[in-house]
Amino acid sequence: MHNGTTHSQDERRLFWAAAITGTFMIAEVAGGLLAGSLALVADSVHMLTDFISLGFAWFALRLAHRPADFKRTYGFARFQILVAFTNGISLFFIVAWIFFEAIHRLFNPIIVIGSTMLVIATLGLVANLVVFKLLHGADQENLNIRGAILHVMSDLLGSGGALAAAGIILLTGWFSADPLFSLLVVALILGSAGHLVKKSGHILLEGAPPWFDVTEVGTDLIRNISGLVDVHHIHAWLLTQEQPMVTLHARVAEIQRSDSIILDIKRRLKEKYDISHATIQVEYGPCKDHPNTLTG
Secondary structure, three states: OOHHHHHHHHHHHHHHHHHHHHHHHHHHHHHHHHHHHHHHHHHHHHHHHHHHHHHHHHHHHHOOOOOOOOOOOOOOOOOOHHHOOOOOHHHHHHHHHHHHHHHHHOOOOOOOOOOHEEEEHHHHHHHOOOOOHHHHOOOOOHHHHHHHHHHHHHHHHHHHHHHHHHHHHHHOOOOOHHHHHHHHHHHHHHHHHHHHHHHHHHHHOOOOOOOOOOOHHHEEEEEEOOOOEEEEEEEEOOOOOOEEEEEEEEEEEEEEHHHHHHHHHHHHHHHHHHOEEEEEEEEEEOOOOOHHHHHO
């Protein structure tokens, strides 16, 4: 019940975050073009992708509530991970565009209206702070939410950089401050994007949970469960950040003890590895999936 309530709250937070971002994006596009500021234009383009990513993040949470069907037996929960991965990839494209445009402007400076830039950057900072506050109260362990927060954090950096650049331009008339601060934002965004892509990509590739050591789990189970002879064909993966799963073959010494051993294995996996969903194939002799068995 609590989990359902949390998801419902996260949906509402994402909806309002997307609405605020989309509304201010229009103002920032107009202000950036009027002021001639790359930092503002770059931030407005970033806010456009934020609006799209927040919208997809909201849709992913809604879709995750749909029950499994005969084609998608695990349901739609992993769509959240797909959205998180897409958000991370989109950040790389944004970074590349800002980088090349900033380099061009360093060698070909243009006049920037510092006063207009200052006003728009200040309003952008306020809007991003409101959105960040909304998302900060959401589930921080959810990669979908985390991806949305990273987008907003990079927008905060963009607004802060634009604000600083506007101040320098007003005080000194040095227009190169605009593309220089854009490059600073690029460097800050890059690390966050890489971390998000790496983590969500690991899940999409069926990687094992970070805390689950496949090389030692078999030894641990045999050592702690009486009557368990061998454990092999161990596969562990994450359906989502919160849903680890395991399948394994367990060879037992006594047929009559197989049911109790299965319960013992499940209990051990839950207690030590925090895994509630485990599929266990019990064997009483050589593994039926061994290549020699299958071909012979």
